[in-house]
Amino acid sequence: MPELPEVETTRRGIAPHLEGRKIAGVTLRRPDLRWPIPPEIRRLLPGQRLLAVRRRAKYLLLDTEPGAALVHLGMSGVLRVLPGRTPPAAHDHVDIRLDSGRVLRFTDPRRFGCLLWQPAGETHELLAGLGPEPLSDAFDGDYLFELSRGRKAPVKTFLMDQAVVVGVGNIYAAESLFEAGIAPHRAAGSISRERYARLAAAVKRILGHAITRGGTTLRDFLSPDGLPGYFEQELRVYGREGEPCLVCGRKIRESRLGGRATAWCGGCQR
DNA sequence: CGTACCACCTGTCGGC
DNA sequence: TGCCGACAGGTGGTAC
Numbered sequence: 001m002p003e004l005p006e007v008e009t010t011r012r013g014i015a016p017h018l019e020g021r022k023i024a025g026v027t028l029r030r031p032d033l034r035w036p037i038p039p040e041i042r043r044l045l046p047g048q049r050l051l052a053v054r055r056r057a058k059y060l061l062l063d064t065e066p067g068a069a070l071v072h073l074g075m076s077g078v079l080r081v082l083p084g085r086t087p088p089a090a091h092d093h094v095d096i097r098l099d100s101g102r103v104l105r106f107t108d109p110r111r112f113g114c115l116l117w118q119p120a121g122e123t124h125e126l127l128a129g130l131g132p133e134p135l136s137d138a139f140d141g142d143y144l145f146e147l148s149r150g151r152k153a154p155v156k157t158f159l160m161d162q163a164v165v166v167g168v169g170n171i172y173a174a175e176s177l178f179e180a181g182i183a184p185h186r187a188a189g190s191i192s193r194e195r196y197a198r199l200a201a202a203v204k205r206i207l208g209h210a211i212t213r214g215g216t217t218l219r220d221f222l223s224p225d226g227l228p229g230y231f232e233q234e235l236r237v238y239g240r241e242g243e244p245c246l247v248c249g250r251k252i253r254e255s256r257l258g259g260r261a262t263a264w265c266g267g268c269q270r
Numbered sequence: 271c272g273t274a275c276c277a278c279c280t281g282t283c284g285g286c
Numbered sequence: 287t288g289c290c291g292a293c294a295g296g297t298g299g300t301a302c
Contacts, residue, residue: 003295034278034298058296075295076280091280110279112296126298153273162297169295259275261293 002073004134004167005210007058010079015053017081017102018062022049027095029088033111034074037094040117041069045096057130057166062096067119069096070126074112080105131165134203139165141197148196151188157258158188159199168203170260172210174238176202183269184262185255209234237263 002010023045028037048064055061060079062069071079084101094106094115106115118124132138144164151158158164159173168176177184179202182195191199213234236246241254241263248267255262 006295034296072296074279074297108279109281110294112278112280151272157273160296171295258273 002058002077003169003172003210004058004207005172005214007060007073007167008055008211009214010073011053011055011060014079014081014104017100018050018053018098018104020050022099023047023064024097024099027097028093029095030093030111033093033108034072034114035116037115038117040067040119041115044117045069050098056127057133057162059127061118065120067117067122070114070116070118070124071106072114072126074108074110074114076110077106077108077113080107129163131161131163134165134167134207139200139204141193141200144196144200145191145193148188148191153188154185154257155182155188155191155199156184156260156262159203160258160260165203167207170262171235171238172203172206174263175206175236178237178265178269179206181269183266184257184264237265239263 025046026042028042031037044066045064048066051063051065053060053062054068058072060071060073062071071077073079082103082105084097084103086103086105088095088105089107091109092105092107093111096104096106098104106113116124116126118127132143147164148155148158153161156173156177159168159176160170174184176199180195180199182191182199237252240252241261243252244250245252245265245268248265250265250267252263253266255264
């Protein structure tokens with residue numbers, strides 16, 4: 001499901017219900033999601049107080065004293081805080097019960113998500129190689145320009161590489177490239193410093209805006225309070241293949257890059 | 271190291 | 287109406 005704005009929206013939605021609460025118990029209805037759920041989740045979490053809910057890239061970290069539960073929502077995962085007596089439905093794989101009587105429930109039909117354990121003071125291997133946060137000062141046009149020299153991969157693929165910058169998935173990559181006026185198939189190494197400055201600014205603006213609007217509504221995503229996000233109606237190229245460009249009127253084109261559907265405007269993006 | 275491709279899994283949608 | 291294939295927001299692993 002989610003790109004960074006959806007994950008951040010989830011974090012903001014669940015954090016007030018979790019921080020400061022004690023974990024009353026953990027219910028695992030499946031032994032694994034994308035990977036086996038490690039024994040620490042069951043063995044160490046019960047009785048611990050939740051100290052903070054953080055986000056790194058598209059991972060959520062539920063901090064406790066001995067370590068953090070690491071959650072990735074994959075393509076179809078949802079985390080919600082529900083009344084404790086809510087009966088589980090299909091694909092409700094994990095419950096973390098709270099001393100408030102409520103329950104943090106992880107639902108994920110496709111099971112591309114994961115629930116892992118990161119001991120206090122350590123960095124999980126999956127987080128070790130990640131690039132900078134897109135909304136941080138470390139991410140800017142100069143960074144993209146320097147890192148991209150010699151790269152032949154399409155700029156869209158480059159931008160979606162989580163080792164380059166985290167949190168930019170298929171939707172927001174397409175939208176950012178449209179705003180920056182860059183054709184998605186252009187080789188990353190052939191793009192000028194000035195154009196990368198525009199691209200970095202577009203990524204920051206679009207992700208920041210999407211977060212303030214509560215993420216993009218897609219069929220698998222509801223924000224944690226059950227309300228849909230409101231960003232979908234503002235998408236300018238993603239999902240608009242064949243429709244007229246809102247700027248120049250040309251038909252939005254569709255191609256495939258790195259196996260992913262790619263929408264772009266041949267008039268506005270060069 | 272960089273790049274391309276496959277895999278994981280379920281639900282939904284369009285076409286016949 | 288029913289069936290079947292294609293596709294979906296992610297990303298680790300592998301093979302070149």
